[in-house]
Amino acid sequence: xNRIVIAIGCAALVSLxxxxxxxxxxxxxxxxxxAQTLQSPEDFANIRDESKRSVAMxxxxxxxxxxxxxxxxxxxxxxxxxxxxxxxxxxxIVRGAGGMGAPxxxxxxxxxxxxxxxxxxxxxxxxxxxxxxxPKSMAWEGKSLGEICRQLKDQDRSHMTLEELQKHNATDGxxxxxxxxxxxxxxxxxxxxxxxELTQAWIDTGAVCxxx
Amino acid sequence: MAIRFELNGKEVSADVExxxxxxxxxxxxxxxxxxxxxxxxxxxxxxxxxxxxxxxxSCITPISRVEGGTVTTIEGISGEEARAIQDAxxxxxxPQCGFCQSGxxxxxxxxxREIPKPTDENIDQAMAGNICRCATYVRIRKAxxxxxxxxxx
Ligand code: FES
Ligand code: FES
Numbered sequence: 001x002n003r004i005v006i007a008i009g010c011a012a013l014v015s016l017x018x019x020x021x022x023x024x025x026x027x028x029x030x031x032x033x034x035a036q037t038l039q040s041p042e043d044f045a046n047i048r049d050e051s052k053r054s055v056a057m058x059x060x061x062x063x064x065x066x067x068x069x070x071x072x073x074x075x076x077x078x079x080x081x082x083x084x085x086x087x088x089x090x091x092x093i094v095r096g097a098g099g100m101g102a103p104x105x106x107x108x109x110x111x112x113x114x115x116x117x118x119x120x121x122x123x124x125x126x127x128x129x130x131x132x133x134x135p136k137s138m139a140w141e142g143k144s145l146g147e148i149c150r151q152l153k154d155q156d157r158s159h160m161t162l163e164e165l166q167k168h169n170a171t172d173g174x175x176x177x178x179x180x181x182x183x184x185x186x187x188x189x190x191x192x193x194x195x196x197e198l199t200q201a202w203i204d205t206g207a208v209c210x211x212x
Numbered sequence: 213m214a215i216r217f218e219l220n221g222k223e224v225s226a227d228v229e230x231x232x233x234x235x236x237x238x239x240x241x242x243x244x245x246x247x248x249x250x251x252x253x254x255x256x257x258x259x260x261x262x263x264x265x266x267x268x269x270s271c272i273t274p275i276s277r278v279e280g281g282t283v284t285t286i287e288g289i290s291g292e293e294a295r296a297i298q299d300a301x302x303x304x305x306x307p308q309c310g311f312c313q314s315g316x317x318x319x320x321x322x323x324x325r326e327i328p329k330p331t332d333e334n335i336d337q338a339m340a341g342n343i344c345r346c347a348t349y350v351r352i353r354k355a356x357x358x359x360x361x362x363x364x365x
């Protein structure tokens with residue numbers, strides 16, 4: 001009896017096109033380009049000019065910073081994004097206090113401490129203990145790498161010193177989630193360790209930003 | 213492995229695989245069939261319960277996460293906000309087919325507990341994850357306002 005009720009329920013919602021929509025999004029994700037590699041600081045040793053080396057390394061960091069796994073929660077508006085095409089989060093959810101959603105529908109209504117595989121189909125719901133949106137002052141969506149870089153260094157709007165930023169990039173668990181995003185999502189390029197090393201090397205070479 | 217938790221005010225335990233979704237346990241183990249399955253992927257809100265006082269989609273909650281916690285379902289929801297919501301739902305004849313409604317009531321009650329006098333915007337934000345195939349949204353919004361007014365005395 002229970003199964004019949006369940007089947008009727010699913011049929012009702014399939015008719016809304018929801019199940020199909022999600023299935024398509026997951027398929028598009030898995031069909032998109034395979035995760036790129038991330039070059040480490042040594043790979044830039046042949047660039048003699050320190051400023052140019054710094055810029056080149058920041059451009060490499062950009063593979064992470066502008067990856068949809070990261071940009072999704074650094075939106076410019078008040079709603080998170082989803083998928084490789086960065087469409088609006090479905091269901092609609094707002095930033096709310098502390099970037100954790102609205103009363104009655106917080107991020108934690110769905111997102112728990114870990115990624116959870118769906119029981120009825122392929123894919124998973126992402127999770128991490130610190131699941132929330134980045135502050136609006138750290139919005140990266142739609143920005144050039146140069147703009148993101150200058151924003152990261154601007155102490156008036158960044159809540160981190162460069163040293164703190166390196167620690168954040170190298171060790172923060174929520175950042176690290178990007179490399180372990182759960183079934184149905186393409187991870188960020190390379191590893192968090194290399195990302196941390198690149199950040200340090202970029203700082204050590206003067207933290208120079210790309211133009212544009 | 214037995215997972216212990218509080219369900220609608222009673223200590224219970226369920227001997228199931230730790231990754232079994234809470235929704236499966238509620239319906240198939242405890243026969244609390246008021247909580248519905250709609251999508252299984254956190255997209256519709258039909259399976260909404262309260263976990264430790266906050267809304268939670270039970271279809272994507274492994275039972276292991278509930279160990280030691282407090283779960284409230286539509287069968288056990290109580291208190292003045294829940295009563296006000298129930299009365300308003302009846303007065304305005306909110307449900308159509310009813311399938312989504314236990315989830316709607318759980319989200320609406322959670323909202324009123326945090327924001328006793330919600331605006332339309334508060335309501336839309338809190339209820340955005342609860343889809344209604346019969347499009348009862350306008351009545352839901354009205355009923356939440358009515359419940360809120362009734363709580364004011
Ligand atoms: S059944 Fe859980 S959100 Fe649809
Ligand atoms: S009343 Fe039918 S789905 Fe909401």
